[in-house]
Amino acid sequence: MITVKNITKTFKNGDVVTHVLKGIDVQINSGEFVAIMGKSGAGKSTLMYQMSLLDHPTTGEIIVDGHNVTDLTHDERTKFRLDNLGYIFQDYALVPELTALENIMVPLLMQGRSDEEVMSIAKKSLEKIGLGHRENNLPSQLSGGEQQRVSIARAVAHNPKILFADEPTANLDNVSSEAVMDIFKSLHNQGQTIVMVTHEKEYTTYCDRVIHISDGQVVA
Amino acid sequence: MSNFKSSLKVGIFLGVRQLKRASRWTTGLIVFIMTLTFLNLVVVSGILIGLIVGGNNANREQYSGDVIMTTLSGKPDIVKTQDILATIEGNKDFTQHSERYLSGATIEANYKTRTNFNTKADTAGTQLAGIDVDRENDFSNISKYVIEGSYLNPNESGYVVLGANVLRRFSSSFGDGFDSLDGTYPGDTVKITVNGKTQEFIVKGIVKSKVGEVSIRAFITRGDFLRLVDRGSLNANEIAIRRTANLTDDQAKDILVSSGFDQYAKIQTATEAIPDFLNQIELAFGVLGNMIGAIGIVVASITIFIVIFINAVTRRKFIGIMKGIGVSSMAIQISYLLQSLFYAVAGSLVGTIILYGLLVPAFAKHPVNFPFSDGILVAEPSGTAIRVGILLVVTLIAGFIPARMIVRKNTLDSILGR
Ligand SMILES: Nc1ncnc2c1ncn2[C@@H]1O[C@H](COP(=O)(O)OP(=O)(O)OP(=O)(O)O)[C@@H](O)[C@H]1O
Numbered sequence: 001m002i003t004v005k006n007i008t009k010t011f012k013n014g015d016v017v018t019h020v021l022k023g024i025d026v027q028i029n030s031g032e033f034v035a036i037m038g039k040s041g042a043g044k045s046t047l048m049y050q051m052s053l054l055d056h057p058t059t060g061e062i063i064v065d066g067h068n069v070t071d072l073t074h075d076e077r078t079k080f081r082l083d084n085l086g087y088i089f090q091d092y093a094l095v096p097e098l099t100a101l102e103n104i105m106v107p108l109l110m111q112g113r114s115d116e117e118v119m120s121i122a123k124k125s126l127e128k129i130g131l132g133h134r135e136n137n138l139p140s141q142l143s144g145g146e147q148q149r150v151s152i153a154r155a156v157a158h159n160p161k162i163l164f165a166d167e168p169t170a171n172l173d174n175v176s177s178e179a180v181m182d183i184f185k186s187l188h189n190q191g192q193t194i195v196m197v198t199h200e201k202e203y204t205t206y207c208d209r210v211i212h213i214s215d216g217q218v219v220a
Numbered sequence: 221m222s223n224f225k226s227s228l229k230v231g232i233f234l235g236v237r238q239l240k241r242a243s244r245w246t247t248g249l250i251v252f253i254m255t256l257t258f259l260n261l262v263v264v265s266g267i268l269i270g271l272i273v274g275g276n277n278a279n280r281e282q283y284s285g286d287v288i289m290t291t292l293s294g295k296p297d298i299v300k301t302q303d304i305l306a307t308i309e310g311n312k313d314f315t316q317h318s319e320r321y322l323s324g325a326t327i328e329a330n331y332k333t334r335t336n337f338n339t340k341a342d343t344a345g346t347q348l349a350g351i352d353v354d355r356e357n358d359f360s361n362i363s364k365y366v367i368e369g370s371y372l373n374p375n376e377s378g379y380v381v382l383g384a385n386v387l388r389r390f391s392s393s394f395g396d397g398f399d400s401l402d403g404t405y406p407g408d409t410v411k412i413t414v415n416g417k418t419q420e421f422i423v424k425g426i427v428k429s430k431v432g433e434v435s436i437r438a439f440i441t442r443g444d445f446l447r448l449v450d451r452g453s454l455n456a457n458e459i460a461i462r463r464t465a466n467l468t469d470d471q472a473k474d475i476l477v478s479s480g481f482d483q484y485a486k487i488q489t490a491t492e493a494i495p496d497f498l499n500q501i502e503l504a505f506g507v508l509g510n511m512i513g514a515i516g517i518v519v520a521s522i523t524i525f526i527v528i529f530i531n532a533v534t535r536r537k538f539i540g541i542m543k544g545i546g547v548s549s550m551a552i553q554i555s556y557l558l559q560s561l562f563y564a565v566a567g568s569l570v571g572t573i574i575l576y577g578l579l580v581p582a583f584a585k586h587p588v589n590f591p592f593s594d595g596i597l598v599a600e601p602s603g604t605a606i607r608v609g610i611l612l613v614v615t616l617i618a619g620f621i622p623a624r625m626i627v628r629k630n631t632l633d634s635i636l637g638r
């Protein structure tokens with residue numbers, strides 16, 4: 001599903017050059033639930049931004065679902081993300097002026113689906129995560145755990161090929177974290193490819209495989 | 221194309237919700253600023269131009285009519301006046317007219333109380349107008365402007381109605397260089413002298429109007445005029461004519477010109493008869509009004525720019541996230557365009573309601589008291605529409621630029637706030 005070929009990522013800030021990724025090769029198969037682990041500053045997030053087309057590597061190639069996405073234009077990347085990828089951020093990242101339901105509707109509308117279809121998919125997604133009764137709440141009227149569940153619903157409503165999550169449970173208490181991980185588990189059982197960055201070893205038990213990163217390189 | 225359609229849809233979806241869930245106070249304040257800008261754009265130039273247009277309208281009402289024929293320079297009067305009048309009366313396109321007989325005259329007052337010949341006689345030069353009393357009143361409503369005493373009676377002889385500017389108590393503001401009469405109230409007797417021939421008249425009334433031709437003249441009946449001034453003909457000096465709505469001023473003038481009357485009289489439309497300096501002032505006021513309006517536009521566009529800029533900067537993270545999850549830049553820009561458009565449309569709408577519902581009627585009822593006119597508020601719908609258009613375009617640009625600036629920033633940098 002994803003093939004990462006010898007990518008490097010180097011940041012230049014004036015005279016300061018930081019080599020963050022130092023030649024990484026990763027293969028993620030369709031339907032796999034993969035965890036990326038490593039110390040803080042190891043380059044986990046950076047690697048995920050490259051794989052998920054939010055950034056492009058300094059050198060190397062990335063192939064997603066058979067498409068070499070390394071050289072796509074800005075607009076092509078946006079379209080590709082819309083159609084193929086889903087994102088869950090550590091801080092939920094819901095749009096504050098939109099209700100839970102409306103947040104989920106945005107990517108569906110952007111795909112050009114009909115209003116009825118958008119509405120019915122969004123409602124179903126919200127019910128699946130157990131928040132059907134909160135559809136008209138603004139993010140500020142939801143708990144952190146509820147917001148993260150809405151954010152998952154937004155990420156998967158349009159059936160992305162790959163779901164990316166960067167420390168999705170880092171801001172949550174144990175109960176909420178379990179709830180989020182249970183949703184991941186059931187998505188995984190339905191065949192969803194998931195790439196998750198995490199610090200919490202206990203949650204790697206949900207995963208098929210763990211990729212360890214240290215100092216910009218894959219160590220195991 | 222389908223991409224544009226969904227961008228438009230999502231842009232509207234986002235824009236509407238942002239507006240709906242924005243603070244009422246902030247939205248109200250921005251709309252208020254847009255309203256003021258709109259009014260500044262329309263009202264300032266509208267009043268400035270209205271000062272002149274108000275004067276021009278009064279001139280047309282009380283003096284010139286739609287077309288005015290005056291004596292050719294160097295000629296004593298309008299030859300063949302009676303033929304001309306017959307033609308005018310026979311043409312259905314002309315609804316009203318008034319012919320006036322004019323002559324320079326000297327008026328002397330207070331001569332009965334003058335104690336010795338060493339003091340200067342109380343005299344004033346004026347233009348004496350002999351009129352058909354009823355016809356002139358039908359034409360110009362002159363009796364409405366009689367502020368003391370009353371208007372002439374067609375069946376009486378020996379009465380004069382004096383323009384207020386002939387009297388010092390009304391014209392003191394013109395300074396001492398201008399001859400005018402002391403005292404002099406209705407019922408007083410004055411001597412009027414034309415070409416060495418003098419006759420006494422009783423002051424019947426005082427007429428005061430901002431139209432100069434009304435306020436500086438002395439009006440007597442046509443009969444009295446012809447007795448006092450030896451003309452030897454019934455040739456008048458001025459014929460003011462009103463047309464039906466079927467004609468324009470120029471068409472009305474053309475009818476008279478093509479009848480050959482331009483050999484006998486100078487024929488001008490009301491607009492042509494307006495002193496050129498007034499037209500110059502109108503032009504200058506128009507430019508001035510537009511300059512003030514332009515400053516208002518700049519202020520409004522900066523306001524919108526700042527509003528959208530701050531909004532977009534504070535929401536930069538969410539703009540990044542939306543782009544991250546696949547929302548096109550165009551959709552986000554459209555959401556901001558929609559917000560700017562809302563501010564401009566709401567401001568123009570409130571402004572238009574205030575303008576036509578409140579200001580225009582209020583100015584019509586209480587005109588601005590200006591020395592040579594009663595200023596009204598001129599706000600032609602076409603001119604207003606153009607200004608609304610300008611405001612919309614400028615606001616859209618002012619909202620689009622900051623939105624684009626923020627939307628173009630790197631997606632990941634926006635998400636991470638770096
Ligand atoms: N734009 C940048 N410019 C310079 N250095 C950067 C930039 N972005 C990241 N880095 C550096 O790259 C390294 C890896 O960052 P990254 O965010 O990928 O770490 P991480 O493994 O996700 O850490 P954490 O567990 O704390 O989230 C860090 O040392 C960071 O300082």
Ligand SMILES: [Mg+2]
Nearest residue numbers: 044045046166
């Ligand atoms: Mg990280």
